[in-house]
Amino acid sequence: MSSGKKLKIEFKMVQQHIIHISPEFSLLEGESHFKRIRSEKISNVLIDCSAVSIWPSSACAFLADFIKRLNHRNIKWSLNSIPEDTLKTINFMLYRKPAATHLIKKDEIPVVDDTLSWVVTSWHNIVSTVKLLEDITFWTLLGPFFKHGFRYSRTLFEISERGMRSLGIVALVAGIMGLILAIQAAAQLQNFGATIYIANLVGMAIVRELGPLLAALLTAGRSGSAITAELGSMVASEEMDALRAMGVSVTKYIVVPKFVALFVALPCLTIFADVIGITGGYLFSTIQLGIPSSHYIDQTIQAISANDVMIGLIKSIADAIIIASIAVHQGLNTSGGAEGIGRSTTKSVVHSIIFIAIAHLFFTILFYFTGHTLKFNV
The missing domain is CATH 3.30.750.24 (STAS domain)
Known part of the structure; x- marks a missing residue:
């Protein structure tokens, strides 16, 4: 023409x-x-x-x-x-996004096309996430050996933002969960005169599963969504493109401090949730049931081993990697302006929760079948 x-x-x-x-x-x-x-x-x-x-x-x-x-x-x-x-x-x-159209096509099978599209998109997301983790690992491990390769001050700020500012909500939820466990256990154990074993149930449940799980879910909802929204806003305002145009590594400058912050903060939040959850069960048992404090504490110490604490920490480290990876991936792949930011934030939280549940199931099965042989020298 x-x-x-x-x-x-x-x-x-x-x-x-x-x-x-x-x-x-x-x-x-x-x-x-x-x-x-x-x-x-x-x-x-x-x-x-x-x-x-x-x-x-x-x-x-x-x-x-x-x-x-x-x-x-x-x-x-x-x-x-x-x-x-x-x-x-x-x-x-x-x-402002690839959308379904009314294009007339011959021999079109929507179910097959949707399935293939989902498979291709999922594979693309997996590959891009693996590449992102590879880049993050490089700058995290080798960055400190380069001049200006690791942003210590920003990392400390992110640890404070993702960790210290989450203590309140973690304490509230973990304390309530400890109380709930103690009350539910008391309703059953009182029938057998075995209320002292409330300490065993609360301690084991909190340390091995509920402490890491609660800390991870709260972190995904609070910090994971915040990271995705922040990165998505930078993508929408073309700040990421400006950094790349100046030759600045987005991974090193923006992503690594957030990743390291979650990697450090989440295990600490898990230990904090363990302590608060056990304290919630302790308060109910000593105040309401009249169990002597020394007996409850001794029973808890006997029930919980260092091996149990290490299992909880392993889960929290895996959760941190999951939350950070998904949050960063969704944030960097945001498109569509304000609507796209909301969509990416929702995906970040939902996907994090799903993969956290899968990871906890995997570790629970693993430690169940290797419980008699898997020991940590601590």
Whole structure:
């Protein structure tokens, strides 16, 4: 198509209400035909693009605007014979993201296509996350040996932000959970005169499972979402592109301090949750049930070994890697402005919770079957 020609859309209002797009176009003519569509209350339109071989950005913008007007009036529309690249451009103008279209395709099987798309997207996410972890590992382990390779001050700030500021909510939830466990255990053990074993149940449950799990879930909801939103905002405002243009490593400058902060803070929060949860059970047992403090403490010490504490810490370290990886990956892959930031934040929290549950199940099964042989020399 020569540069002197204008794109023309001819509206042939036949029974199928087909719109043929040809290589010449007049905006006034297009507007008049849209008024005709509106006046005749047409509810279904087929846009045939087979006659156009070259799509300038102005033509894409017009077609996107025309489709928006159809959507605004709830008019069904379909596109036919449009190049894939042009379709992506129009989708971006319409939705600011790859979106489902009404492109007519032969022999299309939606279920199969959706499944294949999900598999490809999942594989792409796994590969990009592995590459991200590789880059993070490099700058975390070798960064301190390079000049300005590791941001100590920023890392300390992130540890304070992700760790110290989470102590309140962790203490509240862990204390409540300790009380709940003690109350539930007392309801059963009192029937057998074995209330002293509340210390065993609360201690083991908190240290091996609930302490790491509660700390991880709260961290995913508080810190993971905050990291994703922060990185997503930087992507949306093109700050990441500016850093890359200046030759600054985004991983080293932005990501590593947050990753290291979670790696350090979450095990500490787990130990803190263990102490507060056990304290909650202790307060109920000594105040309400009258169990002597010394007896409860001795029973707890006998029930919990260093091996149990190490198992909880291993889970917390795995949780930290999961939360940081997912939060950073979702943040760096944000698209679509404010709506995209909200979508990435939601995915970050939901995916983190799912993978935390899977990781805890894996470690629980592992330690169950190796419980008699797996020992930590502490």
